[in-house]
Amino acid sequence: MHHLNNGISFVKEACLSTLSALAEGAEKLFEPHYNDVMGIIFHIFEQSHQPIFKNLVGVSVECISIIAKIFGKEKLAPFKDKLIHEMIRIQTQGVTFDGPDPQKSYLLVGW
Numbered sequence: 495m496h497h498l499n500n501g502i503s504f505v506k507e508a509c510l511s512t513l514s515a516l517a518e519g520a521e522k523l524f525e526p527h528y529n530d531v532m533g534i535i536f537h538i539f540e541q542s543h544q545p546i547f548k549n550l551v552g553v554s555v556e557c558i559s560i561i562a563k564i565f566g567k568e569k570l571a572p573f574k575d576k577l578i579h580e581m582i583r584i585q586t587q588g589v590t591f592d593g594p595d596p597q598k599s600y601l602l603v604g605w
Contacts, residue, residue, distance in 0.1 A: 498534045499534065528565060539584075548588065555604040
């Protein structure tokens with residue numbers, strides 16, 4: 495969690511991937527950390543509007559999608575409006591459609 499808050503982009507990406515794997519493997523044991531992780535991911539969305547963070551934002555979408563799938567729509571309910579808003583913002587303002595953009599595939603899977 496420390497590295498998600500304080501690490502460089504590459505480190506944050508690795509941490510998010512690790513959190514996804516931990517959530518998949520631990521399932522109910524991960525639940526006490528659910529709200530903290532969701533808060534950190536939304537903080538990443540808020541702080542990562544520059545083009546150099548496209549992959550970090552994409553990995554964040556992937557992580558939140560995996561965690562949401564594991565815990566279901568009832569657990570996601572408090573975050574769903576904010577998540578949908580962020581994904582629409584990324585899709586309409588952040589994605590480059592005329593060329594490669596790592597966010598495209600992450601958004602497609604997330605939706």
